[in-house]
Amino acid sequence: MWKNNALTQDEVREQKRMAVLSAGAALFNQQGFDRTSLDDIAKSLSVTKRTLYYYVKSKDEILSECNWLAIDFLEEPLATSKIADAPPLERMERLLRSYIKLLSTDFGACLVLSEERTLTEDSRLALHAAKKNFDLAVRALIKEAIADGTIAECDPKIAAATIFGAINWVPRWFQSADAADWDRLSTEMLAILLNGLRAAPPKL
Amino acid sequence: MWKNNALTQDEVREQKRMAVLSAGAALFNQQGFDRTSLDDIAKSLSVTKRTLYYYVKSKDEILSECNWLAIDFLEEPLATSKIADAPPLERMERLLRSYIKLLSTDFGACLVLSEERTLTEDSRLALHAAKKNFDLAVRALIKEAIADGTIAECDPKIAAATIFGAINWVPRWFQSADAADWDRLSTEMLAILLNGLRAAPPKL
Numbered sequence: 001m002w003k004n005n006a007l008t009q010d011e012v013r014e015q016k017r018m019a020v021l022s023a024g025a026a027l028f029n030q031q032g033f034d035r036t037s038l039d040d041i042a043k044s045l046s047v048t049k050r051t052l053y054y055y056v057k058s059k060d061e062i063l064s065e066c067n068w069l070a071i072d073f074l075e076e077p078l079a080t081s082k083i084a085d086a087p088p089l090e091r092m093e094r095l096l097r098s099y100i101k102l103l104s105t106d107f108g109a110c111l112v113l114s115e116e117r118t119l120t121e122d123s124r125l126a127l128h129a130a131k132k133n134f135d136l137a138v139r140a141l142i143k144e145a146i147a148d149g150t151i152a153e154c155d156p157k158i159a160a161a162t163i164f165g166a167i168n169w170v171p172r173w174f175q176s177a178d179a180a181d182w183d184r185l186s187t188e189m190l191a192i193l194l195n196g197l198r199a200a201p202p203k204l
Numbered sequence: 205m206w207k208n209n210a211l212t213q214d215e216v217r218e219q220k221r222m223a224v225l226s227a228g229a230a231l232f233n234q235q236g237f238d239r240t241s242l243d244d245i246a247k248s249l250s251v252t253k254r255t256l257y258y259y260v261k262s263k264d265e266i267l268s269e270c271n272w273l274a275i276d277f278l279e280e281p282l283a284t285s286k287i288a289d290a291p292p293l294e295r296m297e298r299l300l301r302s303y304i305k306l307l308s309t310d311f312g313a314c315l316v317l318s319e320e321r322t323l324t325e326d327s328r329l330a331l332h333a334a335k336k337n338f339d340l341a342v343r344a345l346i347k348e349a350i351a352d353g354t355i356a357e358c359d360p361k362i363a364a365a366t367i368f369g370a371i372n373w374v375p376r377w378f379q380s381a382d383a384a385d386w387d388r389l390s391t392e393m394l395a396i397l398l399n400g401l402r403a404a405p406p407k408l
Contacts, residue, residue: 169369196400
């Protein structure tokens with residue numbers, strides 16, 4: 001770890017800004033955007049509201065920045081999943097594992113807990129585009145896995161929605177600060193979802 | 205079908221009241237509770253707001269009645285699932301199929317689309333209790349199916365949350381007035397989820 005005095009002024013500012021965003025995300029997720037004030041965020045950081053304004057303009061800015069950070073975080077695993085270095089189902093598993101890991105963070109949970117109406121028009125559109133993009137990537141992997149015979153014939157749209165429905169629900173019922181708990185959750189959920197895709201045609 | 209003149213006054217009133225609730229549910233689901241006024245509901249039924257007040261006291265009453273009706277609808281399949289007339293996984297499949305069918309109706313969709321903050325305290329508590337009850341019934345069936353060897357060892361809480369996450373997401377992305385489309389959706393989703401449970405231990 002660098003000591004503070006080894007950081008430039010810009011780096012210190014950026015670190016503090018991240019602390020503000022992170023504190024905002026944590027409170028939005030816990031008590032909702034509407035019920036969180038800039039005062040609450042300042043209080044949770046033990047600073048004044050005046051100090052906060054040095055880093056962010058508004059509560060809206062905090063929420064949209066949190067969503068941007070989460071989208072950014074997903075970009076690399078998403079790009080990697082498109083490189084055919086492993087069978088499609090394995091790449092999908094890696095991608096979904098990264099996604100669940102992202103949802104274990106305050107920034108990531110914002111992605112699924114933010115209500116549409118609390119987002120600015122710009123954020124809403126960006127978020128929609130990012131989610132659409134992610135959905136299409138998963139559908140493409142499902143199609144590839146059907147083609148290579150790893151999984152049973154299925155409707156990729158329904159399969160992707162089943163996966164996202166299950167995973168996006170997680171921040172609403174699962175809380176843990178322990179990474180091992182999240183790993184276990186990932187393994188259990190992905191076993192059900194991916195084994196379900198692997199299995200022979202519907203036998204109901 | 206009975207002709208109107210074969211119905212008692214009370215029956216006619218009840219039919220009309222159901223039409224009001226149904227119109228309310230449809231609008232709440234389409235455009236949200238906040239953005240729906242009693243005027244909108246009256247307009248969609250081609251009656252005056254004054255007529256509406258003969259059947260319901262308020263918008264809140266419509267929402268809570270819709271949720272009550274949906275909870276009632278689920279009671280019978282839930283009770284049936286507890287009678288050991290078939291293997292547990294088969295009973296779970298029947299129960300989840302009834303649930304997806306319920307979500308295809310306007311009353312049912314209300315159950316998952318209503319935001320907490322739009323519900324009165326009483327409705328919120330009743331809804332929580334009903335959902336908890338349903339969750340526990342599904343967990344119990346999962347435990348039974350593990351015990352009888354039909355499905356792999358798993359965490360029943362995680363498995364139930366995976367199922368409910370996937371299914372409760374449906375009204376947010378799937379719309380169709382055609383029962384056959386809903387049947388196909390049920391079959392595809394339940395194939396993934398139940399085959400996933402059936403499959404051998406996690407192989408990731």
